[in-house]
Amino acid sequence: MMKILSALIAFCLAVPAFSAPLELASEVFVERVQKRADGSTATVLEAPKLVVPGDQLVFVVRYKNASAQPASKLSVTNPIPRAVAFSGTADGTEIVSVDGGKNWGTLAQLKVPKADGAFRQALPSDVTHVKWNLNQTLAAGSAGKLVFRGVVR
Amino acid sequence: MTSKLKFLVATSTATAVLMNAGSAHAAGTLVGTDVQNNVTVDFQVGGVNQTAATASNTFDVDRKVIFTVAEAATTGTTSVSPGQQDAVTTFVVTNTTNDTLDFNLTGAQLSGGTAEHGGTDVFDVANLQVFVDANNNGTYEAGTDTATTIDNLAPDASVRVFVIGDIALTQTNGQVAGVTLTATARNSDGTAITAATDSTANTAGIETIFADSGRDGIETDGDDFTVATANLSVVKYSRVVSDGVSVTNPKAIPGAVVEYCIAVSNGAGAATATNVNISDNLTTVSGVTFQGSFTPATDGTVVNAGTSTCTPGTGTGSYNAGTDTVSGTLTNIAAGQTRTLVFRVTID
Secondary structure: OOOOOOOOOOOOOOOOOOOOOOOEEEEEEEEEEEEOOOEEEEEEEEEEOOOOOOOOOEEEEEEEEEEOOEEEEEEEEEEEOEEEEEEEOOOOEEEEEOOOOOOOOOOHHEEEEEOOOOOOOOHHHOOEEEEEEEOOOOOOOOOEEEEEEEEEO | OOOOEEEOOOOOOOOOOOOOOOOOOOOOOOOOOOOEEEEEEEEEEOOOEEEOOEEEEEEEEOOOEEEEEEEEOOOEEEEEEEOOOEEEEEEEEEEEOOOOOOEEEEEEEEOOOOOOOOOEEEOOOOEEEEEOOOOOOOOOOOOOOOOOOOEEEEEOEEEEEEEEEEOOOOOOOOEEEEEEEEEEEEEEOEEEEEOOOOOOOOOOOEEEOOOOOOHOOEEEEEEEEEEOOOOOEEEEEEEEEEEEOOOOOOOOOOEEEEEEEEEEOOOOOOOOEEEEEEEEEEEOOOOOOOOOOOOEEEEEEEEEEEEEEEEEEOOEEEEOOOOOOEEEOOOEOOOOEEEEEEEEEEEO
């Protein structure tokens, strides 16, 4: 059993005339490889009913401008749950943080301190936050989605 | 069963706070941990910052039963002696499940076939028992290690398990007894685990799946005992050292000195022989008298079996005039090694 509710909204005031609802939903799926009767395999996305360490997860963030006004400078921030090891996004346009959101950059730009004080290249599993800065304006009524993957630690 | 899937609606707060969602174990995120994912969108309308939109969802981590049973290092067959009591072989049960589990333990014996380390199983040990290493010191202690099941083995923890048995006195060198240890996962309260299978319909709540080999919650490993006993053989050499007349090639004439060399050999692959005592009662040898000027020597070697030549060793034996007996104790004789007792007599 599982229900998907959409999650959303939270905005308000500032300039009442311009306040526009942005609908936002976060979903997660478990990626499984299933065998077909003919022996071939298919990758399917399932609701996270049975999730154990090592499972591959697909996180989907859906957003929609439900207002009558265009929205701009969308910045989508998603902290990675601690029990999940980030393994990448679908589009590759994200920036990430490996220090709890203090510093941001592409993964290749970030370093992680080692116990001896030296630094090493950051790895996907070091990522604590992922963020997309969307440059284009989101017209009224239009929608989009962002996808990233992780593994249950 | 299934873990819950909840889509929560979170409101406000431009900076989402991440909940602590379990710690990093090799066993993985602990069972029942809520994994909450939050997303925040900042945006502008008409060039004016708006309050961020947020959303989140949460699911629970289910239980993944996975564990191993393996022979403890150093692996290899366990050498035992005939008649040995409580011969011990050690296994390690490692729980990499994301939950604390109990384990039932069962020891068993092979009946023929190839044992763990390649030998052929030809006998069973007596009184086979299985005990948990209570203080995890790797040594079986009869009064201490009494538990026969593993209680509450934490994620990523491991515990040693001893399989012990008695070796009959009649077993001979090289014989192999194969044993196995089987561990069955149980809930931490000792009850049996009901696991979901691929065909089980999911329900709400925490589920268990078996992820061990065979996906049955049962793991087994084997080891074996190999009898290693000493395989001694004895040869008694004698040569005439001097006869008081001949310059070379002394003859066994009255008054001649004769050297006896008792050589004890241990067979290849045998266990080291310890406490090897030799005694030679000269009253059974008519016509000779112990030569007191030459102290019986132990731990020498046979230089030339053809000429019965031995090198007296550095150890010393003894002569008991009352019983007319020569005796000596040899140092431990390893497999393939020979040690001697050398003494001299004169011909009456």
